[in-house]
Amino acid sequence: MDLLACALLACGLLLLATGALPTHAAGDVARRTAPLLAFLATVIVMAELTGRAQVFDVLAGGISRVGKGSYARLFGLCVLFASATALILNLDTTAVLLTPVMLAMAARVGIAPLPLAMTTVWLANTASLLLPVSNLTNLLAADRVGLSAGGLAARMWAPQAAVIAATAVCLWAMYWRRGRRGADVYVPTAAFRPADPVLFRTCALACAGFLVAILVAPVPLWADSLAAALVVVVAFALRRPGELRLSLVPWRLLIMVPGMFLVVETVNVHGLHTLLTHAMGTEEGAGGLFRSASVGAGLSNVLNNLPVYLAGEAAVPDGNRDQLLAFLIGTNVGPLVTPWASLATLLWFERCRTAGVKVPLARFVGTGLVLAVTGTAAATGALVLTS
Template identity: 70%
Template sequence: MDLLGRVTGRLHALDWLAGALLGAGLLAVATGVLPYGPASDVLARIGPLLVFLATVIVLAELTGSAQVFDVVAAWVARAGRGSYAVLFALCVVFASVTTIALNLDTTAVLLTPVLLALAGRVGIAAVPLAMTTVWLANTASLLLPVSNLTNLLAADRVGLSPTGMAAVMWPSQVAAIGVTAVCLWGFYWRRGRRGAERYVPPEPPRPADPVLLRVCALACGGFLAVLLLDLVPLWAASSAAALVVVAAFARRRPRELSWSLVPWRLLVLVPGMFLVVETAGVLGLDRLLASAVGAHEGPLGVLRTAAVGAGFSNALNNLPAYVAGEGAVPAGHREQLLALLIGVNVGPLVTPWASLATLLWFERCRRHGVRIGLGRFMGTGLVLAVTGTVAAVAALELTS
């Protein structure tokens, strides 16, 4: 096989998709379908987002390699003291905190294999733990700018600091997590007990490198503290934390540092997706969405906006759904914009491509031999998408 064959033979279907989207976007710019001005504006807007995405994934990957997540997962299982119901509650909290503090893609990429391994260690079904990660990766991503790329995109338009956003969105976040927990228990955990009310807690793990584990844990904690204090831009905070962790690995385990840690697929997919959506907007998508979203900020108006965001996310993907929907929301309608965020964060649970986190999660499950029936995934996801979105919007309205 020639060099091209060897290279393309390693490409995943998502790599081909990412390349196709970027190619289509660049072609639209080259042919003048998408004017250079709007194209450069959108790329400049997502530049800091791409830096954050690259550095936070590197931080999360190396933190996982240092066994921070394994230690926490084992602690969660031991804290449950053998009670299946308590373990369920702790896993919900664990997945929610990971999403809120370290981004939904971290939950999908790193927490999924940790909880799947935990399922084997304590002798319970893997599917309930897998669904916990993918659902909470999406529905627990409302609270902070760092929690979801859509939140980062909305930061300037919403005009809220991290603490300000948390103060506004916490009721919606609590409502979304609460509905998710009810659906998880009813659809998956209750049936996954296999008739057992208890499990055997695992032995505490022995980290291969305790020093490296402590450094990574402190770097993640420092990143979260800087984020909440709003001291520096998000991309700068994630870059500094990643630099500390990379330096620690360079000193203690340099062989684990490689360019493969960088999420190249996402760094190609995201700009391609934005260029394609910007092109679609020029061709008439903006007018269509403006008509669908409307300009009313009453209870029905914000629910309508959230529903459009959720529907468009499941039809295409939540990132372009937010960008296109944002342009349809009138200036100054902050509550309507927050409702759009609820729709694109809580709503993309029906189709496998509705969010990047879900795509990454499916790949992780496949690698671990865990099969999720697509019919059941979409059916239960539809129930949660509808009830979770309505509950979160209602909470936003009641506290506004």
């Protein structure tokens, strides 16, 4: 992934240097993405240190005990846990931190890791519609349509509930049911106690404060995540300073994201904008919303959902709020088929490979296609019904 990130940035800079990407277009991309990168860097540092404070391990251990050996109960709890993490700490953080926690829980209780891994990656993507913080595309959309965190949640709660339900059904049918998971019951783990209770409580409170701040504080989201990250960093500086390293900063993402935006913006300037304008149209009825969502989902799996959203946003007329939100649904829920469709999926594959978990690619693509279609349809249908 290091090579891919550097190659994308180098390609983007080359396109800018040769004039293939106009300077004004690159400036617009930089203006829109700079706050996103600030948010991404700070929230991942906060979440990484929160993970090292064993907040997620305590939660995962509690989930396995509350499940009491029942796969059905464990399944419901894992769906809630993964959904809440994606909603509050964003999909990339969920992929980076929750994946190893889920895989560690699978090893501790002796169950197959793939159902837990798929729960993480699918819900990281599909449970990312509700709040601006949940997905970088949401930050762009909320800015475009002028919605606060509460306003976006009020508009997207029904699509979010619908797609989480669709995801749960697909997860159970294709990964968790008896014929797929390979066991009837599991043995719950013993209570997990954090090594440093003070650090654990500080980081847990910082995460809770971050959630409250994004809902009520009248400041940019990157400022909320920066404040929470500073609290966590100071706590580690006082308790475990050896844990603070530059490697905590997600350098690969900070290199890859600008590169992707520059490359796709070049394609956008040279015809993608026209193609998207014709493909999505301008209708805001049910047919138009499903059409826009389908375009977003399909193109995200060909390219990547972040730059695709930015390109598609410019093709939506200014007053068409619901059309833009339908396109947002497509770019958030749809990127489940190809491994490169979202950064969260790329990060998830890397974590699975590091943990030695094999993900059959054909099965990943096939089941992802089923959920991409049903999940996008369910969320868009809910958006239509609540319009």
